[in-house]
Amino acid sequence: MEPEQASRMTAVEPAQAIKPFRFSTSLVLQEATGLRAARLSVLAQILRTVPDSCIYHHTHYFLLSHHYLTPEPSNDFAYWIGEVLGEEALGERLASLDIIEYTDLGTLRQRLVDVIEDYLKRTPAARFKFASEGEEFFFVKSVHVVMPTAYTAATLEEFADALERVSVRSLYFHVFDAPLRLGRRTNDFSLWLEQLGYPELAREIAALDPYSYTLEMLRSSMLSLVRQTLSR
Amino acid sequence: MSLLADYEALVGSSTIAELRALAGRLAGKQVLMISSTRAGGGVAEILNRMAPLFQELGLDVRWDVMEGGLSFFKVTKKFHNALHGQRAAIRQEMFELFLQVGRANMHKMALDREIIFVHDPQPITLVEARGRHPASRWIWRCHIDLSRPKQRVWEFLRPFILKFDAAVYSHPAFVQQMPMRQVLVAPSIDPLSDKNRELPMEEIRAVLARLEIPQDLPIVTQVSRFDRLKDPIGVIEAYRKVRRTVKCRLVLAGGPATDDPEGEAVLSEVREAAGNDPLIRLLMLPPNSDVEINALQRASAVVVQKSLREGFGLTVSEALWKARPVVASAVGGIPLQVKHRYSGLLVHSVEGAAFAIKQLLNNPSYAKHLGENGKEHVRGHFLLTRHLADYLLTFISLDYTTDTIVLN
CATH class of the missing domain: 3.40.50.2000 (Glycogen Phosphorylase B;)
Structure with a gap:
């Protein structure tokens, strides 16, 4: 049971939630598209046509797959352009895109294409950079299998306990998948906390930039905000 | 159970x-x-x-x-x-x-x-x-x-x-x-198999003693059959470049490529390239030498996989699972296992391999960091x-x- 789109909340006092929060998890199956690019112009061209789940995969899967690394490597496009093609300036531009500012994958896709094409206009020599065979950019898409977990929370205390225990895949689902793939206006935790009567905590959690933390660091930051609220 | x-x-x-x-x-x-x-x-x-x-x-x-x-x-x-x-x-x-x-x-x-x-x-x-x-x-x-x-x-x-x-x-x-x-x-890889399970230090020492590999110097190892596509000669060349400034031993361990008519020829080329360097050890391991490979990987300061082509190259995951720093060619499935400069070093040449091995031997804390990251990557993706x-x-x-x- 996922939280409904939150209605406008005016209550600021803690209250018992109507619907307990059910933590879900999302397991990712990687699906190949058979599409590949060895140079930037082809990358941009293919980027225009691949499914949204492909854009999502290459800008998000690394967060899940390298969640233990500090600092985290950059998204797949930035990593390939910087490390394989050796176009570090463009790699840096793509790595520094604030993905949190994009509320839909279509806009993010357009921005990626624009940045690459703008760079190619200003740096014509970059057109001649080729990845060698086997090091091309391979387009992959994510198939997400979403399942409920055994963890639920009806109060903020229970929420803190569960948040501490759920897998990083569950955290990833509620923070990244919910807004960008499922079209919710913010992360699932904030939506539910608003309903529970903690609008300030909901705002604080929504204000964390999840792209600049590892998943475990994100979990600790959220937990410490929740615990501060509990101790007030 | x-x-x-x-x-x-x-x-x-x-x-x-x-x-x-x-x-x-x-x-x-x-x-x-x-x-x-x-x-x-x-x-x-x-x-x-x-x-x-x-x-x-x-x-x-x-x-x-x-x-x-x-x-x-x-x-x-x-x-x-x-x-x-x-x-x-x-x-x-x-x-x-x-x-x-x-x-x-x-x-x-x-x-x-x-x-x-x-x-x-x-x-x-x-x-x-x-x-x-x-x-x-x-x-x-x-x-x-x-x-x-x-x-x-x-x-x-x-x-x-x-x-x-x-x-x-x-x-x-x-x-x-x-x-x-x-x-x-x-x-x-199966973390509970003989090739990958935890080994007590005494067992590692005993295996190395049995294989006649002294542990007085850092050991650089490549585990793979003697096949041109695994570039054993390239590994020896890289080792020689490293040896100019850093003391280490090289171990090339593997079985003969029995289904490869060139297997014997490759082995004699490797023997010739190794010459009489006492710090190079060529090990012809019989099948079922899983514990030996496990001990050898665990005892290595750097594990190399300098293949020219690979299907997937799971020996890289085996080494990373043991938190070993890895220098490997960016071929086949190896780039999926190693993120360059995060969980190991990817290379494209003998010179690149030599440079990477030297960096790791001279910077043990960096090497340790890469190995630990590599282990976590394998934990999430290759078990x-x-x-x-x-x-x-x-x-x-x-x-x-x-x-x-x-x-x-």
Whole structure:
């Protein structure tokens, strides 16, 4: 049971939630598209046509797959352009895109294409950079299998306990998948906390930039905000 | 006794809980695995380890082996080489024999399970019998490198592949554009096998003493058979460049490539290149030297995999699982296992390899950091439990065409 789109909340006092929060998890199956690019112009061209789940995969899967690394490597496009093609300036531009500012994958896709094409206009020599065979950019898409977990929370205390225990895949689902793939206006935790009567905590959690933390660091930051609220 | 419980300490309880929850959706599902051999080779090894885990997870998994005589397997070996892009003399009667053996097996096998999971090209023509039980879903699992197949064999197999509901590959480079779901499932290592399990320090020391490898200097190791594609001579050249400024030992460990007519020639070239350098040790290990390889990898300061081509290169995951810093070529599946400068160093030349080995030997704390990151990467992506989860997800995905599958 996922939280409904939150209605406008005016209550600021803690209250018992109507619907307990059910933590879900999302397991990712990687699906190949058979599409590949060895140079930037082809990358941009293919980027225009691949499914949204492909854009999502290459800008998000690394967060899940390298969640233990500090600092985290950059998204797949930035990593390939910087490390394989050796176009570090463009790699840096793509790595520094604030993905949190994009509320839909279509806009993010357009921005990626624009940045690459703008760079190619200003740096014509970059057109001649080729990845060698086997090091091309391979387009992959994510198939997400979403399942409920055994963890639920009806109060903020229970929420803190569960948040501490759920897998990083569950955290990833509620923070990244919910807004960008499922079209919710913010992360699932904030939506539910608003309903529970903690609008300030909901705002604080929504204000964390999840792209600049590892998943475990994100979990600790959220937990410490929740615990501060509990101790007030 | 729970086998899965043994993995829990290594991958975490939430991962095992998710695996069980996923399998719960497939409880009692009848799956038939079909391969061409029950012993020997990577496919048989992985199925032997997986089958009891699938059973514990509640799936009704059976594993059948197709029958084929020596002449059939000679043909499939030639097909295998051609699919790998090597030149192979293929004659028309080979295709005919291939079809004939497929048909003979089709008559003997029931092929009535809910999921028929066919491994590699040998049993691929069995899919012709799918009309017998229309409700069965068919999956083709390709374990080989199809990035540069010889067209004649590829075009022969293609119509059969197209009859499957899904195909599974180890690496995106092996995938051609096809209409069915094409899933990526990397191979895996078993952390509880003799090759990968924890070893006490005394056991490591004892193995090294038995192999006559002193531990007085940092050890640089490459484990792989003596095959030109593994570039053992390149490793020796890189080591010599390192030795100009850093003292270390080099160990090249592997078995002879018995099915490779060039095996002996390569070995004598390697012996010649090693000369009488007392710090180079060439080890010809017999099959089943898993504990020796484990100890050797654990005792190494740097593990190298300087291949010129690789199918997947799982020796890299074996080394990373032991938190060893790795220097490896960016070929085959190696870039999936190593993120350059995060979980190891990727190289493209002898010079690059020498430079990377020196960096790691001279900066033990950086080397340690890379090794630890590498271990975490393997924990998440290249252990048997992830492999199982991917297969379960593949089975579930057969009933959907969407990119998001919500199981309530």
